[in-house]
Amino acid sequence: MGPVLRIRDHEALTLHIQGLTGEQAAVVNDAVRGAGGGIAIDLRGTPAGTDVALTGPGDRLRGISSILASARPVHQNLSQKIQSFLDNYRRSDYKIICRGRVLDLGSRTHIMGILNVTPDSFTDGGRYLDTDAAVRHARDMAAGGADIIDIGGESTRPGSEPVTEEEELARVIPVIKRLAEEIETPLSVDTYKSRVAEKALQAGASLVNDISGLRFSPDMAKVVADHGAALAIMHIKGTPRNMQKDPVYADVVSEVMAYLDEGLELAVQAGVDREQVLIDPGIGFGKTPAHNLTLLDRLNEFRALGRPILLGTSRKSFIAAVLGDQSLDARTGGTAATAALGIERGARVLRVHDVRQMARVAGMADAILGNRTVE
Numbered sequence: 001m002g003p004v005l006r007i008r009d010h011e012a013l014t015l016h017i018q019g020l021t022g023e024q025a026a027v028v029n030d031a032v033r034g035a036g037g038g039i040a041i042d043l044r045g046t047p048a049g050t051d052v053a054l055t056g057p058g059d060r061l062r063g064i065s066s067i068l069a070s071a072r073p074v075h076q077n078l079s080q081k082i083q084s085f086l087d088n089y090r091r092s093d094y095k096i097i098c099r100g101r102v103l104d105l106g107s108r109t110h111i112m113g114i115l116n117v118t119p120d121s122f123t124d125g126g127r128y129l130d131t132d133a134a135v136r137h138a139r140d141m142a143a144g145g146a147d148i149i150d151i152g153g154e155s156t157r158p159g160s161e162p163v164t165e166e167e168e169l170a171r172v173i174p175v176i177k178r179l180a181e182e183i184e185t186p187l188s189v190d191t192y193k194s195r196v197a198e199k200a201l202q203a204g205a206s207l208v209n210d211i212s213g214l215r216f217s218p219d220m221a222k223v224v225a226d227h228g229a230a231l232a233i234m235h236i237k238g239t240p241r242n243m244q245k246d247p248v249y250a251d252v253v254s255e256v257m258a259y260l261d262e263g264l265e266l267a268v269q270a271g272v273d274r275e276q277v278l279i280d281p282g283i284g285f286g287k288t289p290a291h292n293l294t295l296l297d298r299l300n301e302f303r304a305l306g307r308p309i310l311l312g313t314s315r316k317s318f319i320a321a322v323l324g325d326q327s328l329d330a331r332t333g334g335t336a337a338t339a340a341l342g343i344e345r346g347a348r349v350l351r352v353h354d355v356r357q358m359a360r361v362a363g364m365a366d367a368i369l370g371n372r373t374v375e
Contacts, residue, residue, distance in 0.1 A: 003049075003078060004254050005085050006301045013089075014055045015082065018048070018254060025050035027075050031067040035060060062086060088306030094348055096230045096276050096308070098186035098206040103147060105308045105348040109362040112188065112351040113138070113146035114314065117171040121155045123315045123328065124353065134175045135182065142185040145359030148207065149183075150351060151175055151200075152190030156211055156285075158244040158317075168196050173203050180204025188232070194219040201227040209310075209351075211236055211285060213263035221270030232278040232310050233263040237286025247286045253298050256281050261305055278349060280310040283338075289318040296338055299345035312351035313338040314358075332357065340365045 003024070006016040020028065025043055032041045032054065039056035054061060065086070068079035094105040103110055117134050119126045128134040138149045153171035154163045172189060179187055180203060188207035189200035194217040197208045201223070207230040214221050214233060224231045235256045237247050249255050260279045268274050281295045281302060292313075302309050313319070319334030320326045332354055339350050339358055343365040352358040 003081070004258050005081060005304065006254060006257065012056050013058050013061060013086075014053055015061055015085070016254075017052045017054070017078075017082075018046075018251075020050045020052060020078075022050060024075065024078060025052055027068065027071055028052055028054075028064070028078075031064045031071075034067050035063045039064065058086060058090075084306070085304040089304045091303070091306055094308040096207075096278070098148065098188075098230050099184075099204075101184075101186060103186070108366050109343050109347065110147040110349045111145050111355055111359050111362060112148040112150050112310070112349050113141035113144075113355045114351060114353050115141070115149055115151045115175070116155070117151060117153050117175055118155045120160065121152075121157060123331070129171070131174045131178065135178050138175075138179050138185075139183060141355040142183050144356035146185060146355045148186050148188050148349070149179065150188040150190050150207075150209055151179075151205070152209075153196070154191070156240040158240065158284075160240045162241075165193055165195050168193065169199055172196070173199055176200055176203040176205050188230075192216040192220070194223045198223045198227070201229055206230060207232065209280075210234065211240075211282070213259060213282075214266045215263075221267045221272055224267070225271030228273070228276075230276045230278070231267055231272055232280055233260060233267065234280035234310075234312075235259045235263075235282035235285065237282075240285075243286035247288060247291065249291065252287065252291045252294055253301055256295065257302060257305065260302070264305065264307065274307070277307050278310045279305055279307045280312060280351075283311070283313050284316040284318060287318075289321045292316075292318045293322070296341060296345070299342055299347065303346045308348035309342075309346050310349040310351060311339070311342040311347040313342070314350075314352040314354070336361045344369060 004018040032039050038060040042053040044051045065079045065082040068075050092106040096103050115138050116124055119129055128137050151172050153168040187205040188209050189205040190209045191197050192210050192212040208224050209232040211234045283292050314335050315331040319331050323330045339361045
């Protein structure tokens with residue numbers, strides 16, 4: 001793996017570059033000096049190489065990229081990566097196509113309603129296992145402001161056991177077929193199994209939400225590409241069965257970003273249209289409450305990957321841990337706070353249980369933020 005880059009945005013941009021060789025760090029240092037001021041540089045040695053932080057206005061950082069581009073060819077890739085991160089960080093024109101409809105994710109925050117067709121999901125297991133009940137709930141969510149309905153047939157809560165493909169298909173396919181006939185709202189299938197994804201796409205889904213980020217099923221990216229579907233790539237550490245057993249990171253943001261970046265490349269190499277991919281940092285999937293709070297605080301850094309951020313915090317246990325209250329009311333209120341903050345930091349899609357409430361949160365946050373253009 002090459003250098004890992006991150007961006008922080010306060011009064012000025014801070015571009016973090018991790019894992020540089022000594023020669024690369026020296027060249028970056030020389031480029032800062034050659035830029036004629038306006039940029040602060042901090043170099044720190046680590047076991048993995050040299051980490052560099054560059055702080056200054058965006059146009060000055062672009063100047064560094066230009067200087068590096070004129071250096072020896074071996075350094076031009078770093079220049080291109082810096083330029084790409086700076087360009088992607090300012091993107092707001094995200095659009096994905098689902099079921100023939102263009103979802104303009106840059107115009108406003110979109111809502112993905114959660115439909116768990118399972119007996120054991122963590123807050124609503126068993127409520128919608130019956131197909132008729134699931135269809136009624138999906139209709140209610142669509143009426144309440146859901147832009148996408150995300151249908152899952154296997155609980156991925158911490159400690160959960162996997163179900164067979166046959167059982168998952170038996171749960172989700174009848175629901176997807178009914179909804180595809182009865183409502184216009186785009187449908188997503190929440191699965192990491194390529195065969196389930198393929199059958200769901202054939203039944204009427206148009207987005208695959210893969211909690212493994214394409215890691216659990218080697219054919220998943222090809223299935224998505226073959227159907228011209230949209231794809232959500234999520235980060236997970238471990239599996240649902242063991243992911244919460246003492247997860248450890250050197251830097252949770254950098255490691256999650258690298259995982260998602262690699263997932264993007266896997267998708268594109270398999271033929272998935274990059275413009276059809278969303279990224280999800282995987283709140284609660286192999287993270288402690290402190291990790292989750294760090295990811296939320298620094299969510300804006302994920303904008304540098306150049307893809308819309310899908311944020312799933314709804315009713316999760318870290319909210320109860322932070323608030324010291326296990327009640328559903330506390331989790332819903334805490335979800336609203338994470339949703340509003342997430343939108344301010346760049347989230348374009350919120351995956352939620354409480355569609356009506358969170359659609360209001362999103363509408364208010366969008367109104368406050370205006371067009372959310374990053375200057």
